[in-house]
Amino acid sequence: MNDNDKQPGGDSGGPNPWMKSLLIWVGILVALALFVTLIDNRSVGPNVNGIAYSQFLDRVQNGQVKDVNIAGEVVTGTMSDNSKFRTYAPQDPRLTDRLREKNVTITAKPEDPTPIWQILLVNSLPFFLFLGLGYFVMRQMQKNSGSGAMGFGKSRAKMLTQKEGRVTFNDVAGIDEAREELQEIVEFLKDPTKFARLGGKIPKGALLVGSPGTGKTLLARAIAGEAGVPFFTISGSDFVEMFVGVGASRVRDMFAEAKKSAPCIVFIDEIDAVGRHRGAGLGNGNDEREQTLNQLLVEMDGFEASEGIIIVAATNRPDVLDPALLRPGRFDRRVTVPLPDIEGRVKILEVHMKKVPLAPDVDARTLARGTPGMSGADLANLVNEAALMAARLGKRLVAMAQFETAKDRVIMGTEWRSLVMTTDEKRMTAYHEAGHALVRVHTPASDPIHKATIIPRGGALGMVVSMPERDNYSYHRDKMYADLATVMGGRVAEELIFGYDKVSSGASGDIKQATKLARAMVSQWGMSDALGPLQYEEQQGETFLGYSQTQRQNMSNETALMIDSEIRKLVDGGLMQAREILTEHIEQLHRIAGALLEYETLTGDEIKRLAFDGDIGRDDPDAKVSIVPGAGTSIPKTRRPKGGGPFGNPAPAGA
Template sequence: MTTPAPPRDTPEKPWRSEGAPPPPPQQPKPPRISWIRLVLFAVVVYLLADLLLSLFGNANSISVTYTEFSKQLNAGQVAEIYAKGDTIQGKLKSAQPKPDNGKGSYTDFTTQRPVFAEDNLWATLEAKGVVVDAEPVVKERSFLANLLISLAPMLLLVVLWLVIARRLGSGGMGGLGGLAKKGPPRPVTQGPGERRTTFADVAGIDEVKAELTEVVDFLKHPETYRRMGAKMPRGVLLAGPPGTGKTLLARAVAGEAGVPFFSASASEFVEMIVGVGASRVRELFTEARKVAPAIIFIDEIDTIGRARGGNAMGGHDEREQTLNQILTEMDGFSGSEGVVVIAATNRAEVLDPALLRPGRFDRTVTVSPPDREGRRAILAIHTREVPLAPDVDLEQVARITPGMTGADLANLANEAALLAVKRGLTQVGAREFSDALEKVQLGAKRSLVMPEEERRRTAYHESGHALLGMLHPGADPVRKITIVPRGRALGVTLSTPDADRYSYTEEYLRSRIIGALGGMAAEQVVYGMVTTGAESDLEQVTSIARGMAGRWGMSERVGRLTAIPNDTQGAYGLSSAPATLDAVDGEARRIVAECYAEACRQLTDHRPQLDALADALMDHETLDEEAAYRVAGMPRGGRG
């Protein structure tokens, strides 16, 4: 069981550290009242209130035409007016009296007097008894309100800038300097109930642990090495697929040596401001030297350690400056500080050569997926706190999980435990591990109701895969057949080898292609036509066939050369001539055509067994390994 990751440090420091001495306790500062802020707040509240009153104080005012105003004036409905230029404001009498005091209510209005109007307005007002006032009926906005409205956009921008500056830690109008703000780090120490990760928590990669044991011994006993004039590697690069335990190994080295462990992700050093990542790298190495001996762990170093100059459009200045700072800091090691840099990546081939030269990361350790014995040991670690039923055989689980990494096996054990909880069990049994493996490899079951004819076609499709796997010599044994929809598939045939394979013969690869084409061949043999259900099968077939012709030298026409790159060498076809690529495609088509013809021939010759498997799937939906071979009437291992 691994130690939980410690909480993150301050946002300015992307690394985390363990085992360093805790900082002295800081007394909380008493709250400080800012009178300037209070005054500014009061002024803003007053201006806003004044603005709201001026804007909404005349909400009941209406705008009328001058013709309507003349009619209301002649009818005696105008009670009071105020004129300023050609603008007339006033109050109209309402026909409905107020229920509270019996007096008539008034409605504010505004109108514009045309410049060409020649009516004797003053005489009419006197005759109708209209009060002509010197105060405007509708209160106009004050000078402060007008000023606030004019300055509102600018004030909004200032407030927005202050919020951004505060978020970035600048503390005011100090520009973007807050992005690179630094201060004394606050190392995260382990609590009394926590335990360090050690090599006892790592299994399945004993050869890697043996190489890292030297690093542990150097950190524990540096004087022994200094007396002999020996220097430990300044950097150790852990390269391997995702989930193989690279981060766990780095933590185990620090745990075994009992030294502080500074952990950082390379992507956290890259910011939008050039120079920030380099500054953080300098501070990280400085703090590690202060508490040496220590370990600095940089995860996913390929994020900032890619080869420079490979992009014709130019590089990323911030990434390259951060990489240059790492190179400079590692050059500054004398070999006696007791600081070891461990980095992890699954793309070692894209790293800059300057990063891998002797004196920097001068030791590369390949972390590969575990073998069967390693998988059993990993399962034993991840089930230490899982109550296992007597029928659970971890050796058997390890045998049927080839290619799985430590992370995959940890997920498998967890899924089995979750299934046991869901089923109300007190122990995790073999059935839970089997169902968990199906869920991990094949996907979760789907509640899909298929028509009877489509279920039978799916049964023949999966039976074709399974039967060809049983018939062809050297093919992987069939573990389970099901027509229960899982993930995106309507049915699944699971085949896994008895032992781990590290190299593949041409015969084995052809058996893989024939087995993958078994579903489509079964549909062709039984129904005379094929459906779209073989999409994923054809993707697998195409990948294998093109690899045989263009990467592994299994085609006489193409020759013994690599014509297409692998997944980590860039886009397809960058290093080969068009004629060579045409030859690769032609050979791939030939290999697939020959395998498809062989699949159809074998299924036609063994049609009764194909029908028997399909009928059994229609009745039971799922057949395990023993039942599948029994229905097909074949011994375990087929003809081989």
């Protein structure tokens, strides 16, 4: 929100909070000083000795008093040694006679009455002091809970106008279907009578559902920007406080402010913070969160579409929302904001690249192909990382090399340039990654290889990156078999080159990935002939590649044993296929590993040229990479079992 977009009813100027706090403390200190001064005026002055009345009479009797001044009950005077004294005398009628007997000079004056304002000030000052201190403490406690000392129930929604930073549908790319779903809301806000003439009612609310970073908030702002109406934004967590009734009061105040600015859009981000199932949490049904939700439901029923208020909410957990919140009449429309496909990623990259000076070799489509599963926020971060990297290198333009490095950094993490690896560890990593790459090259169903590297990055010592031709929304059996063989290629390469006893723990991630894929094939996707097309496990949380956390259904022990056996058969099949490929093409494995040791990073085209032509294709004297000597070249080719393929299924014709 810019400086000109202030919340209605809020302060638009004046001293800043620091100055206000300073002025309050200065006032408190001045009041304390005045109070102490008034009290001190009644006390003994400087260089005046207070003595008891009995001592005063003794000194009069001894002739030590020179003169006195009597003012009511207060007696002051001077001793014979010129020292001052002060005492309080009771109603003693003989005092004057005693003083005259000793020739003491006597002066008298009436007692000065204390002014009434001074009495009132002294008596009331402590009360006002504690009142001001309490007010200051309340202001400090409530400065984020609304305006004023009693601002607990004020809405914390911020109003954004379209004076600056206006967002339109042109700024929203990659989610065309969701944008079209909300287009009629924009038309309604522009011309409400268009729908009223035919008896149609615009939805009161729209629920945007999607993964984090897909652009739900940006899409809601674009609706307001296209329609040119005010935009109120608030988070679901801003409603709920520790004080009972505060959330419900804020809901009422938010809708009251929205009605004053109608037509407008009220955007509630992360509505699952307040809209969860009632009765599902701890405590009884009258807790603060449930009261806030009840008030929200009542308020959404309390206004008509003709009032011009559209409620737009966003969440990535629609499964936890209360059913009463999703019924028609409240959030009538549910709009899914998905992760962008390849065309959407191209558009999103082009939107963010407009702000960056690009080199001629930058290709947004190539970057989009290499970033499947990335959200709009991830792609914006990718462009920003590439620009920062080019600035650090002193470049005037951002080239494709910076985008590739930024992509690896976003996906895998920062390079470990300071990591010291021994020659044997680096050599094993090179053969491990070469094994992955070579199996992928020789399995046609695999995605095309993009590059291979042995530069440590994130939690991996190396990686092989594929480049899908298109986004995959379903996976075929041959693709899954190829993926199993590719995943196991690294472990097989280590065993072939360094021996059975030298296999390292570097394949732990590969084994985990292969086991997940095989388990999903058997228990969820019905790709086991022995178990048939039945679902034995439920998905609990999907990921982009289709792998998920699962929960096993009720089943017998025999069925569980069969599932484990089929998973083992699939993983062993991938291991067998990888061993066949690498044993048959052992010289290609040596060439790719040697090139990785020399250049550290190879492109997909270079890997193919090394495998089939023996030439890396680089314009330098060392373009030819010699075969790196290694163990395992004499290992015989593993044969397939009779009557079956490597995955335990019937062998295809011509195998």
